[in-house]
Amino acid sequence: MNNTTVSAVGFARPRPEVAEEFGAKLVALAAQARTEQGSIHTYIHRDIAEENLFVFYETWESQTDVDRHLDQPYMKEFLTSLPDYLQEELKVHQLALVGPLSEPAADPSDPAEMNQRYVDAYNARDIDGILAVYAPGAQSVWQPGQAVTAAEHRDTVVEFLKREPRLTADVRETYVVGDTAALVVDWSLEVPGAPELTGTGRGLDVLKRNAQGQWRYIITNPFGSP
Numbered sequence: 001m002n003n004t005t006v007s008a009v010g011f012a013r014p015r016p017e018v019a020e021e022f023g024a025k026l027v028a029l030a031a032q033a034r035t036e037q038g039s040i041h042t043y044i045h046r047d048i049a050e051e052n053l054f055v056f057y058e059t060w061e062s063q064t065d066v067d068r069h070l071d072q073p074y075m076k077e078f079l080t081s082l083p084d085y086l087q088e089e090l091k092v093h094q095l096a097l098v099g100p101l102s103e104p105a106a107d108p109s110d111p112a113e114m115n116q117r118y119v120d121a122y123n124a125r126d127i128d129g130i131l132a133v134y135a136p137g138a139q140s141v142w143q144p145g146q147a148v149t150a151a152e153h154r155d156t157v158v159e160f161l162k163r164e165p166r167l168t169a170d171v172r173e174t175y176v177v178g179d180t181a182a183l184v185v186d187w188s189l190e191v192p193g194a195p196e197l198t199g200t201g202r203g204l205d206v207l208k209r210n211a212q213g214q215w216r217y218i219i220t221n222p223f224g225s226p
Contacts, residue, residue, distance in 0.1 A: 038065025
């Protein structure tokens with residue numbers, strides 16, 4: 001992280017009768033925040049000893065990104081609605097890193113290597129790992145001609161992973177033009193107890209290289225190639 005990075009931790013205590021609804025709202029907001037420019041990570045936690053205490057932790061690339069995030073209509077609506085949920089005022093602390101910071105795992109220089117990163121996260125049921133390979137605003141096709149994005153994408157993946165699917169995928173062809181790449185991928189999916197969802201196919205995925213030199217999916221379409 002560079003010296004412009006901004007982190008914050010927040011503590012929210014909803015009234016018991018609306019705690020579940022409030023927690024679901026926080027998770028949806030975090031999923032949407034992850035799609036925004038400058039978002040590094042956002043986590044929502046629930047205190048083990050005090051179940052009506054929610055803790056969120058987020059990091060952004062710069063204060064400009066934070067300001068843009070807070071100016072989003074969905075965030076303004078959320079902040080306005082807080083009195084309807086909380087039994088005491090939301091507490092937020094801005095954080096500065098005092099170190100040391102471990103070096104992050106290197107991102108693949110070959111866009112085709114992102115395929116294995118996706119498969120590993122998928123089979124590990126790692127929802128955050130899955131979404132981390134996508135660029136902000138990316139689209140994922142789950143039905144021919146129908147794509148999902150942002151919070152809807154997360155909800156769709158979470159629900160499907162409950163079926164404990166097992167995915168294998170191999171890159172058949174790779175095409176790179178500048179900062180854009182297309183992958184033709186042969187895949188096989190096994191869903192226990194659901195033969196109608198089990199099968200094979202050939203998909204077309206599109207990736208973009210961002211300002212940090214990282215390849216991220218902007219479109220994943222398992223139905224993209226006959």
